[in-house]
Structures are given as structure tokens and as C-alpha cells.
Amino acid sequence: xxxxxxxxxxHRRGLLLVLSSPSGAGKSTLARRLLESDPDMxxxxxxxxxxxxxxxxDGTDYHFITQERFEEMRDNADLLESATVFGNxxxxxxxxxxxxxxxxxxxxxxxxxxxxxxxxxxLPNDLVRVFILPPSAEELRERLIRRxxxxxxxxAGRMAEAAKEISHYAEYDYVLINDDLERCFEExxxxxxxxxxxxxxRAGLSDFVNSMQEKx
Amino acid sequence: xxxxxxxxxxHRRGLLLVLSSPSGAGKSTLARRLLESDPDMxxxxxxxxxxxxxxxxDGTDYHFITQERFEEMRDNADLLESATVFGNxxxxxxxxxxxxxxxxxxxxxxxxxxxxxxxxxxLPNDLVRVFILPPSAEELRERLIRRxxxxxxxxAGRMAEAAKEISHYAEYDYVLINDDLERCFEExxxxxxxxxxxxxxRAGLSDFVNSMQEKx
Numbered sequence: 001x002x003x004x005x006x007x008x009x010x011h012r013r014g015l016l017l018v019l020s021s022p023s024g025a026g027k028s029t030l031a032r033r034l035l036e037s038d039p040d041m042x043x044x045x046x047x048x049x050x051x052x053x054x055x056x057x058d059g060t061d062y063h064f065i066t067q068e069r070f071e072e073m074r075d076n077a078d079l080l081e082s083a084t085v086f087g088n089x090x091x092x093x094x095x096x097x098x099x100x101x102x103x104x105x106x107x108x109x110x111x112x113x114x115x116x117x118x119x120x121x122x123l124p125n126d127l128v129r130v131f132i133l134p135p136s137a138e139e140l141r142e143r144l145i146r147r148x149x150x151x152x153x154x155x156a157g158r159m160a161e162a163a164k165e166i167s168h169y170a171e172y173d174y175v176l177i178n179d180d181l182e183r184c185f186e187e188x189x190x191x192x193x194x195x196x197x198x199x200x201x202r203a204g205l206s207d208f209v210n211s212m213q214e215k216x
Numbered sequence: 217x218x219x220x221x222x223x224x225x226x227h228r229r230g231l232l233l234v235l236s237s238p239s240g241a242g243k244s245t246l247a248r249r250l251l252e253s254d255p256d257m258x259x260x261x262x263x264x265x266x267x268x269x270x271x272x273x274d275g276t277d278y279h280f281i282t283q284e285r286f287e288e289m290r291d292n293a294d295l296l297e298s299a300t301v302f303g304n305x306x307x308x309x310x311x312x313x314x315x316x317x318x319x320x321x322x323x324x325x326x327x328x329x330x331x332x333x334x335x336x337x338x339l340p341n342d343l344v345r346v347f348i349l350p351p352s353a354e355e356l357r358e359r360l361i362r363r364x365x366x367x368x369x370x371x372a373g374r375m376a377e378a379a380k381e382i383s384h385y386a387e388y389d390y391v392l393i394n395d396d397l398e399r400c401f402e403e404x405x406x407x408x409x410x411x412x413x414x415x416x417x418r419a420g421l422s423d424f425v426n427s428m429q430e431k432x
Contacts, residue, residue, distance in 0.1 A: 008351050008395045131415070133424075135224050137431035163432035166425060175415045177424075179224045187413055194410035197403055199347070199391045208349075208393075209382060215353035216379035 011204035014101040015195055016123060017041070018109045018116050018172075021132035022162030024143040026178040030132065031110055033185055038192070041106045044097060047073065050088035063093070081111065081118035092119075101126055106192070113168035128195050130188065131172035135179035227420035230317040231411055232339060233257070234325045234332050234388075237348035238378030240359040242394040246348065247326055249401055254408070257322045260313060263289065266304035279309070297327065297334035308335075317342055322408070329384035344411050346404065347388035350378075351395035 017034075021027040034041055047063040049070045058064050065073075070089040073079050082091030092109070100107050101123075109115070119127055134140040140162060144155050169175050174191055178184045199205065233250075237243040250257055263279040265286045274280050281289075286305040289295050298307030308325070316323050317339075325331070335343055350356040356378060360371050385391050390407055394400045415421065 007399075008393045010393065133428075137428045140428075140432070159432045163429050166429060166432070169421065169425060170415065172415055174410070174413045175418060175421055176413060177224045177226065183223075187409065190406045190409040191413065193403065193406040194390070197390045197392060197407065199386065199388055202391060205385065205391055209385060212349075212353045212356075213379050213382060216356070216375045216382070 008208070009204075010202050010208055012104050012196060012201045013126070013203050014040075014103065014105045014107065015201060016097065016101070016107050016109060016119065016127045017192065018111060018119070018127060018129045019132065020110075020112055020116060020129070020165075020168070020172065021178075022134070022140065022165040023158065024140050024147065024162065025132045025134045026181060026184065027110065027132050029181065030178075030185055030188055031108060034188065034192075035108065038106075038189075040104070041108055041192075042100060044092050044107050044109050046090055046092055047079070048088060048090050050090075080122055081115040083115060094122075097123075106196075112165065113171055116171070125200060128174075128191065129172040130174045130176060130191060131169045132184070133166065133169060133175060133177045135177055224424070225420075226418050226424055228320050228412060228417045229342070229419050230256075230319065230321045230323065231417060232313065232317070232323050232325060232335065232343045233408065234327060234335070234343060234345045235348065236326075236328055236332060236345070236381075236384070236388065237394075238350070238356065238381040239374065240356050240363065240378065241348045241350045242397060242400070243326065243348050245397065246394075246401055246404055247324060250404065250408075251324065254322075254405075256320070257324055257408075258316060260308050260323050260325050262306055262308055263295070264304060264306045266306075296338055297331040299331060310338075313339075322412075328381065329387055332387070341416060344390075344407065345388040346390045346392060346407060347385045348400070349382065349385060349391060349393045351393055 019027050019031055035043055045059065045063060047065045047070060049065060049067045052058065052064050056062065067089065070091065073093065074082050074091060078094050079091035080094045080097060082089065084090070092111075092115070097107050109119070116129055134143070141155065141159060144158050145152075176184050176187050195201070235243050235247055251259055261275065261279060263281045263286060265281060265283045268274065268280050272278065283305065286307065289309065290298050290307060294310055295307035296310045296313060298305065300306070308327075308331070313323050325335070332345055350359070357371070357375060360374050392400050392403050411417070
């Protein structure tokens with residue numbers, strides 16, 4: 001109905017997409033495909049105090065920082081979320097996320113339910129939380145065995161871990177069941193497409209509507 | 217990753233899709249296409265006290281009822297929303313909507329912001345509110361002229377009406393700009409697909425997760 005005129009572009013605020021799941025549910029594959037196919041989606045790069053491993057790149061895999069700097073950032077509220085795991089600090093710097101949101105870019109987070117909870121408190125309106133479930137316990141077991149080639153005792157420990165992680169699905173906005181990777185990916189893209197159309201993110205709407213009303 | 221097993225089906229609660237827009241923004245076309253293409257979507261049939269017009273079918277276009285019955289339904293809270301326009305009562309019967317929601321069917325409403333407001337209060341978690349904007353004031357004027365073949369004075373009245381209706385966009389969850397019907401329809405379908413994946417609608421999830429956890 002636009003008679004060949006230019007499509008209407010409305011400036012929008014970006015969003016924070018959190019993908020959580022037990023390991024083995026296909027989250028990493030979905031995240032990688034999303035980043036490859038969606039020019040408006042970027043990955044948040046965490047800071048960490050642990051040592052760089054061979055092959056890792058500072059600023060790409062992590063920002064490698066000292067314990068002192070980590071504590072300073074955490075205490076200054078420069079981290080959106082943080083955790084200490086096996087004595088190493090991990091966290092999400094807030095400034096690059098704020099910049100992305102203002103520019104209408106979205107940021108992908110691959111964090112667990114505890115990190116998610118910390119972000120809810122800080123940016124509740126920007127957050128879109130998606131939990132990925134495996135199709136069945138049997139399928140999850142098979143995937144963990146295939147992938148890790150670990151002794152079965154280790155797999156058993158991971159299964160127990162997964163059972164705990166899964167119980168947090170109820171804290172998420174959307175729940176996907178990864179019984180078919182293609183369908184699950186399309187569902188994820190529909191969620192993103194819809195969330196970007198939410199009125200409260202479309203920051204340019206009020207100017208657009210005001211200028212239309214003046215001419216009506 | 218399901219190795220050819222059956223896709224996982226999770227029972228979900230239906231949703232109420234409200235489409236609102238000023239007349240001329242393409243809402244009716246979008247609604248018709250949605251009903252034709254989506255087997256889970258049904259149209260709410262209103263009750264009315266006005267006389268049946270030639271060609272109308274009782275139970276399809278409206279349920280034609282007496283003024284007495286209308287008031288009785290309204291006073292018994294059997295109407296989700298109601299209004300009186302030019303002395304005629306209109307309303308949405310609640311029972312068929314409740315039945316649809318429980319069966320996992322969605323119900324489409326073509327109502328204005330006032331009717332929407334009445335439903336928000338009664339079924340806030342089931343409601344998905346979409347507002348459709350025209351791409352520009354000029355385009356809306358052209359469409360009203362083309363469609364109505366009314367005198368320009370009548371078109372001017374409709375434009376003033378549209379300006380008023382548009383100011384209510386801020387009460388909706390999603391705002392679409394109909395500058396391209398195909399794109400707008402795809403956006404509407406993405407919204408529906410995403411909303412159906414919301415955790416709180418997927419009533420069967422807790423059984424699914426419980427039974428998975430027992431095996432982990």
C-alpha cells in the first residue's frame with residue numbers, strides 16, 4: 001500500500017537475548033547460527049581473571065583482566081553480571097552493552113540462570129530470556145556421551161547438573177524444545193523478529209506518530 | 217537431533233489476538249489472511265441488539281439478541297467487553313472465548329482501544345495487542361478516498377477519527393507499520409509464532425520437565 005515509496009524505518013532500542021540451557025541441548029549451535037545470519041546481533045564479550053589459553057584471543061574470546069581490575073569493575077557497578085568459578089572471576093562489562101542498545105543493536109548472552117537473574121534486576125525491559133530444553137532425557141544422555149567421550153561416571157555427573165539447570169526453565173520468557181534444530185532455529189528467529197516489533201523498543205514511534213497526526 | 221522420533225507436542229493455552237488500527241490501515245485484509253491461513257485461529261463472533269441486515273447470517277456475522285438479553289449478559293459478566301453505538305448494543309460473549317483458550321485455540325478480535333481496555337482487565341495474561349499504523353497521513357487519505365468514494369467532507373471526518381484512534385497506539389504490545397502488506401503479514405505471523413512459545417502459555421511444560429527430570 002506504499003505505492004513503491006521507501007519503507008518506513010523506525011529507530012528501535014536493541015535488546016538483550018539470553019539463551020540458557022543444560023549443556024547438550026544445542027544452545028551453542030543455535031547461538032552460532034544466529035550470530036552468522038543476523039547482522040544486528042552481536043555477542044557479548046566477557047571479562048575474566050583466568051589465564052589465557054593457547055589459541056584464545058584477548059578481546060575476542062574474553063577480555064583478560066587482573067583480579068584487582070575485576071573487583072574494581074564489580075564494585076563500581078561496571079559489570080552487568082558476575083560470578084566466581086573455581087577461583088576465577090567472570091563478568092559482563094556494562095558499557096559496551098549500553099552502547100549497543102542505544103544504537104539499536106542486540107546483544108547475545110550465553111549465561112546461566114544466575115547471571116540472568118542479575119541482569120533482570122538491572123535492565124528488565126531490555127531482556128528477552130529463552131530457555132532451550134532437550135527433547136528427552138534419553139536424547140540428552142546420548143548427546144553428552146557422543147560429545148564428551150568421557151567416562152560414564154562423568155556423564156552421570158553432567159546429567160545431574162542438567163537436571164538442576166532444567167528446573168530453572170520457569171524463570172524464562174520463552175521455552176523452546178530442541179527436537180529439530182531447523183525448527184528450533186526458526187522459532188528463535190520468530191521470537192527475535194517479534195520482540196524487535198514491541199512498542200516499547202521502537203523508540204522512533206512517537207516522532208513518527210506525532211508527525212502523522214499533524215497532517216491528519 | 218531427535219533421530220527421527222516424533223516431534224514433542226506441548227499443550228498450550230490459547231491467546232487473544234487484538235488487532236486495532238484506524239480504518240484504512242489494512243487491518244481487515246490482515247485479519248482475513250490470518251484466519252484463512254492459520255488453523256488455530258478463530259474469529260470471535262459478537263452479540264448485537266441491532267437488526268439483522270440482508271445477507272447477514274445469525275451466528276456467523278453476529279449473534280442477534282434482544283436488548284433484554286444483552287443487558288442480562290452484561291450484568292452477569294457474560295460479556296468480555298461491550299459498547300453501545302447509536303443505541304445498539306455490541307459485545308463479546310465470554311464463554312466461547314474461555315473454551316477456545318482452554319483448548320489451545322486462539323481468538324482474533326477486531327475491536328478498538330476501548331474494547332481492548334475492558335479485556336485487559338479480565339484476561340491480562342492471555343491478551344496480545346497489535347496496533348497497525350498506516351505508512352503516512354498521505355497514504356491513509358488516499359486509501360480512504362479510494363475505498364469509500366465518499367464526499368471529501370466525509371473523508372475529512374474519517375481522517376479526524378483516525379488521528380484520534382492513532383493516539384492510542386501506546387496502549388498496545390506491538391506496533392506494525394503497514395507500508396508493505398506482505399511484510400506486515402509476515403511480522404504478524406512472527407508475533408503469533410513467538411507468543412505461542414511463551415512459557416506461561418505452554419501449560420504442558422511442567423509435566424514434560426518433571427518427567428524428564430525423573431530420568432536424569
